[in-house]
Amino acid sequence: MNMEDTQADTARDGTVGDDGPSTKPELDLNQFLPYRLNSLADRISQALAQLYEERYQLNIAQWRVLAWLSHCDELTAKKVCAYTNMDKARVSRAIQALEDRGLISRTPSPRDQRLHDLHLTPAGQVLLAELIPAAQAWEAELVATLTAGEYRDLLNVMRKLERQLERIGDKG
């Protein structure tokens, strides 16, 4: 943070002549949305993780499986992959860990033996009955300084970015 004696910045307007005609490109990551968004999301994730990591020994993949299970009545590993954009190996390991701990059960689907239907066990339900309100309370505190309008606009803008991202990704 000690910037008082950085003098090269005086050339920022490109008026220095001896370095060629094209102004040197600079990227201020603090003004660069992908970086800022990633940084913010990282910090939020890390802070929230304390809720489920320390208190319940869950990693983020396990937490996500449980959260999806809390409001999906039929869930498979495949669906978790699709919903969360996580690798199937990662999901597989998360599910296995949760099963080993007795938090979820895994039954082969009668319709298709390749699929395994996931369900919360009573123990899992108990855990979530504690964890979900805590997570919601934490989120409420996080957004406490936002007005209702700001919160709504934020979600709208995020939706816009998601759509635009798909559009960009499609055409390359």
Place this chain on the structure above:
Amino acid sequence: MNMEDTQADTARDGTVGDDGPSTKPELDLNQFLPYRLNSLADRISQALAQLYEERYQLNIAQWRVLAWLSHCDELTAKKVCAYTNMDKARVSRAIQALEDRGLISRTPSPRDQRLHDLHLTPAGQVLLAELIPAAQAWEAELVATLTAGEYRDLLNVMRKLERQLERIGDKG
């Protein structure tokens, strides 16, 4: 997505009597800001990464070091850690890789032999002269659907969240 024959959902309003008085807590991750933000940031990062990974064989840590170097005249590994919230081992390895490729130089600071001042080599400058405009163009396309106001508001809200995050983190 095939939900037409999931019948357990009929109990969603908590009117089922035999499962206790407290309504089952559900967490819809799609309405949960930490998840949504993380998901969006992940997708953006991943899409952007194609710019510097495929074309320039840079990973995200290396890209960040270069980007900071593009507008910091004095940079050390320590500062990169502070700015980017990355682990110092990760930063150290990124710096080493960049030096091995001749994109940056690393000179012990004359003031303090523990510090190493980082600088772009000409080769590094050439690379950035290509990469930075490409990254900025990509970002511009990403935010193309946002109005100026939406963009400004987004950054403002992100700043608010960052500040609130620190406040929450401080008190636990």
Place this chain on the structure above:
DNA sequence: CGAGCATAGTTGCTTTTGAAACTATATGTC
């Protein structure tokens, strides 16, 4: 000055992750 503490950066080690190979089940075609 010198002993003890702090700091910048590197290295070693363990865990986590992701890509790809693999298993087992299902489907489609002839």
Place this chain on the structure above:
DNA sequence: GACATATAGTTTCAAAAGCAACTATGCTCG
């Protein structure tokens, strides 16, 4: 019905990441 192909999920293996120990330098206070 048999063969080719697709899909869900697991396992294996190599690369990446994080923690902690370590090195080297600098600082503080007696």
